[in-house]
Amino acid sequence: MATHYDIIIIGTGPGGGTLAYKLAPSGKKILLLERGGYLPREKDNWSSKTVFIDNKYKAKETWKDKHGGTFHPGIHYNVGGNSKVYGAALLRMRAQDFGEVKHYGGISPEWPIGYDDLEPYYTQAEYLYHVHGNRGEDPTEPKASAPYKYPALTHEPRIQVLHEDWQKCGYKPFHLPVGVMLDEQQKEHSACIRCNTCDGFPCLVNAKADSQVVCVDPALQYPNVTLLTNALVVRLESRGTGREVTGVVVERDGWTDIFTGNIVVVSAGAINSAALLLKSANGKHPNGLANSSDLVGRNYMCHNNSAMLAISRLPNPTVFQKTIGLNDFYFPSTEWNYPMGHISMIGKQNLDSLRAGAPAFAPGLALDKMAKHSLDFWMTSEDLPDPNNRVLVGKDGSITLAYTENNLEAHQRLAAKLKSMLNHLGCEEHLLPTHLYLGKKIPIAGTAHQCGTVRFGRDPKTSVLDVHCKAHDLDNLYVVDASFFVSSSAVNPSLTIIANALRVGDHLLSRLA
Template structure:
């Protein structure tokens, strides 16, 4: 088989966006995705199936630091975890590219500045249909352009919450959301403002996920090929150890071998590290790109809590995920150190509550909570620790060792929210949706994972250079959230997308085709570019 110019492993926020960036170049590109297409079916919006039976979650098992097996909350489909994400697409704050002191230690500086990434944040917001209102968030970093689409409006109960917060002296803001919505013309967008957005696959494809906005348009270019159900088992270097020569794939039980001038890994922070660690050889006895021994280390996943406030009045909101609060992001009157971020979650129902808190007894109490629930998501920055790490055993299984740091900040943030509940028209109580790890989501909750293949300028302390190329391997890149040196305290998706665009420009220059793709991907979003029949199958959306 003739070699490809580029092989991209993974089709999520990093890999899918990179494919979109490179597709117009005419270079021969292969996308490898371990899963298939997430089926469009009634169960997409069935909370018993999605949350109770975890219909779209992998059945594989990872192991914690004690060797106990658990089921990671990972989704392996074209589009990766963006198929079920909540679409909150934030820029990191400008200060987060520098050293920041926290209760749990220091969050390290990045080898690039916010200014380096800002133009790509602007492009990423346009590509992923981000709706927002500049100037509302008091911590928002400088931007060269306003949001490309207007903010998603609040429904009456959330507007009341917004107004109550303003009267109490706070600065609520509209969440930046990636969604195909035009409130001035309901027939123009796919989003129907339902209560099945956050955590659900989108049956109407109204969520701006990597599959819909990036992979599908990329596949319309004849030079782009997608292989689904293609799990990359290992990467093999040449005799010198300085360049990759083979990508070894298990596809439906058969081994397939591919090669390319450039190989890009974008499997997610845990799986990308595991792939590199499995790819041992005489020249790379500790795994690929790992002469620094940092691959797999510094695993981060935000300290997150889902909190249900019980509104005194019924909450009839459907599309609830529209409001955020960053008043405590950098601290509070009684805290000189950062606490974190608060945003609304998608509206819960009785089946979501039962799945997340099985100790709830069915009946009137549960029905009351479901009718009156107002759902919040709290995020505090996690800090890198070399002992928080991904390793693999001889069978290739993933082991994830994690101890939470910066817990004091998260405890204080929870207290701040609870103190707000009475003035916000809620009962002075809160019910954590998950009661694991002191009101934090459990180890299996890997949605905000990052940091396992960090980039930097010193090959002794980082695996990747500033272009996300491996220091040790001339043609190996990593473009998912693995490259993060720190996690910040906002959702990492937009940063992964923006960085994929940045690395894409570097690769276009390396491939000798910079202008064609740049001009082609800077245009206005064309909804027709993503339209396919609803019965689309793997074969129909793949290039032979």
């Protein structure tokens, strides 16, 4: 096969997949490299035991923490990347998130671009990824140039009661923006069947708006786009002056190939993208490719995330639970002078998903009773960039994720606030037993919201990428996953990754023209 392309994109998640979709109509010769294959569509897609206990679809590899201990990261190597199993909550960062924000634990720094620079691309991203929502409900939402194309998902009865109870308490719940291919008015024409296996599961019916379904597969309809699966990029070469990537080294089916491209785009996820640049060190780039600032791999962020499972006094037969959010504590409020974060729901828990966090002796009947009465909350607070929170690569290529939690006071206050509401929300004041986890922060293996390891900016001394996400040190290297983030905000990074990929796509189209 050909070895030279106009554009090589490494990774097919929300960044790489969206960029491929944007560039496909250009006629430029594009190569997509994905280290995994297509995630199989099979009955196990809908099995809580298979997904959460057996971890069938997670990558079969281990990383190290800062103490040298090993863990199994929440990484998925397949076409579409982690979006194949994401919860599809697609929120914009707030306008204030692009500026400097004071937190109890420190400063969230200003971005080199503002919300207005990304706003048109947020709208495009919402249309492309079938985001359902209602403008005007969320008091913190930024201005938008257009309404949502798809109406908000309706609440099922128990969640509607939760919505009303929050309103009675003086809060302002809103319909969570969710990316699924659901038509509630004409269900017979709807790809989405509104099942109970969306959040954290692959979608058996391909109705979740993930990168593979809405971007990669449509891009492959163009004859100028080629996808290689099971293609592991092990190194980027930059010979001569060191100002260009001159080769993309790929291991595939027991062979090693080298591909060349006028433009090379890395989008392997914030951890693996940083690791690839570090592994690509050479004489001109002794500390890693594009790393004259010594910032590649640094400032890793992943959010302070935790779940809280409350016991509803009434049964909770909800099937699709992830339709509601609460941002009343996203900014400083009368409750506290600093931001706390975002509250929404996770997918409805069942016996098997609770079993995944329970000790072996926990009685199944009790767990089943709890699952049928649980209201399953998700809390996200901002963690702050710290240069000592970083990705490191060993001589053997192994990955170490050195991470120390920060800004925890905000998250603890958010959890305490939610817990104090439970009696007013039709729930018992106690939570599910603590051995089932609840209210404890997601551990280091929870890498779903990874970001910040190859930050962008205007000064090459304090950033790795410029404002177009091109490496300062190289003329043809770009990064379009969440590596470019300067701060993590307190919302899922997916929509911002998608919007930025569309923005960088416009820049590349101009450059290639």
